[in-house]
Amino acid sequence: MPRIVVLGAGPAGCSAGYHLAKSGHQVTLIDKATFPRDKICGDGISFESVQALFTLGIYPQDIKCLAQYAPVCGLRLGVSNGNEHMQTTQLEGYCIPRFELDNLLYQHAVEAGCIPQTQTITDLARSHPDLYHDYDHIIDARGVYAGEANAIAIRAYWSVKVEDFPEPYCSKAHIYFDPKLGVNGYGWLFPVTVKDGLIKLNVGVILWLDEYQKLNTNIIRLFDQFVQKNETTKALLSKLVSQQKPRAYPLTTAKRDNRVSDGKVLKIGDAANLTDPLTGEGIANALLSGLQVAQAINMSVMPAAAAENWQRLYQIHFEPDFQAGLWLKSLRKSFLANQLLISLMKRNHWVAERVMYAVAGLIPYSEFVPSLRY
Known part of the structure; x- marks a missing residue:
């Protein structure tokens, strides 16, 4: 051997x-x-990640024995303080x-x-x-x-009272495009766990280095600008019970x-x-x-x-x-593409569902665009 x-x-x-x-x-x-x-x-543990965990003999009942986890049953995709769409599903991912x-x-x-x-x-x-x-x-x-490394992200943990975070949002992955984060960058807000009347949230932003280097600023400032501008995160700032200092990390x-x-x-x-x-x-x-x-x-x-x-x-x-993913990324030449995507999702349930499943990894990018023809 x-x-x-x-x-x-x-x-x-x-x-x-x-x-x-x-x-x-x-x-x-x-x-x-x-x-x-x-x-x-x-x-975030996407639907595809959940399936991959099965190959290691790890199933939902094992996840639900963890001290910290939150189910994720949908996607809220939007533009900061603008157009947005919320899509639900019977499938369950997690934030762990x-x-x-x-x-x-x-x-x-x-x-x-x-x-x-x-x-x-x-x-x-x-x-x-x-x-x-x-x-x-x-x-x-x-x-x-x-x-x-060709991307950079930053995240912080926030805690707010359960009553201060709308119930329909508690099981959604929140992703927001923002022009200050470039065409491909975005901010997020993920529920992590609900315990003792508090909901713990993972809040962050991600940018690709080719766009980040053109912005002539630092990732901490971009994070602060995002949370102070975005309608959802801004509303939470005055209700925070606790918050951890944001920490940056590279991605490959x-x-x-x-x-x-x-x-x-x-x-x-x-x-x-x-x-x-x-x-x-x-x-x-x-x-x-x-x-x-x-x-x-x-x-x-x-x-x-x-x-x-x-x-x-x-x-x-x-x-x-x-x-296929890199090709789709190259098509997004301007921030308008993000706004058009959300508008299309709002008008067409089928498209909205396909986008959510593509983001969650259930539909390969190589099949995503052809699938929209049917």
């Missing part, structure tokens, strides 16, 4: 470790921190703080048979040549700092001509730039890349073939949707 090490125990690394251990491999799972540990994130989610995934990976270690791994080739000697496969799941969204393997090193999740190029959501692709890289190793007769097979599986399962 090949010797396997997984670097990083976030969603991608735990997924790879889980599936490989379940396949009978001896897997060393290394992370720089002990669990449970927090990670800055939007905390990474402190909770990553610890749950880590426990499943260790219970599956992964051997846990705590160590900081930086420059692989230069600082850790022993890994190349000791292992046949090095699965790089070290996250955004091992990938190529999809890019063209992507290589996910290099000799023994097989990149997955954020380390491989597998985050959605339109929404910035990365959990689903992280989990699924862990499954697919395990398949690549399991299907390879010789260890040397695993890298080629993982690159091939990436091109089959991920690349078409990423290319």
Whole structure:
């Protein structure tokens, strides 16, 4: 059996470790921190992410045992202080703080048979040549700092009294386009949990670096401008029971001509730039890349073939949707495109539903535009 090490125990690394251990491999799972540990994130678990969790034996009943989580059953999409549309669904996604989610995934990976270690791994080739000697496969799941950052986000946690947050909004993912965030950037407000009469909210903004660099300002100022201008967040400011200082973090969204393997090193999740190029959501692709890289190793007769097979599986399962997403992103030349999208959703229930499911990952971007013809 090949010797396997997984670097990083976030969603991608735990997924790879889980599936490989379940396949009978001896897997060393290394992370720089002990669990449970927090990670800055939007905390959204899309419908596609929920399905991906099933592959690790994690089901809704497991999620509902967590100390912090909130069901998400729809989308409120709008322009700050302007046009908006709210779409509901019988499907259920979630918002789960990474402190909770990553610890749950880590426990499943260790219970599956992964051997846990705590160590900081930086420059692989230069600082850790022993890994190349000791292992046949090095699965790089070290996250955004091992990938190529091309977006930036910032989030804060707010708490308000339940009665101060309208009930219809409590189970919706709120996404707002704002011209100050560029054509593709947006702000969000996600419910995290309801406890002791308080609702905890994840509030943030995301921008792509090519647009952010043209704005000649910083991400904290843009966050402040968004929450003070947006009608929903502005109304909450005077009702806050508590708030945490906003924290910024980079993202590695999809890019063209992507290589996910290099000799023994097989990149997955954020380390491989597998985050959605339109929404910035990365959990689903992280989990699924862990499954697919395990398949690549399991299907390879010789260890040397695993890298080629993982690159091939990436091109089959991920690349078409990423290319379609990047193409859709390129079509949004002006902020008017966002306003037209929302207006179209308000007039046509079918379009509104398709948009919501595309955002949630249930409809691939490669099928999204053709599906609107029917």
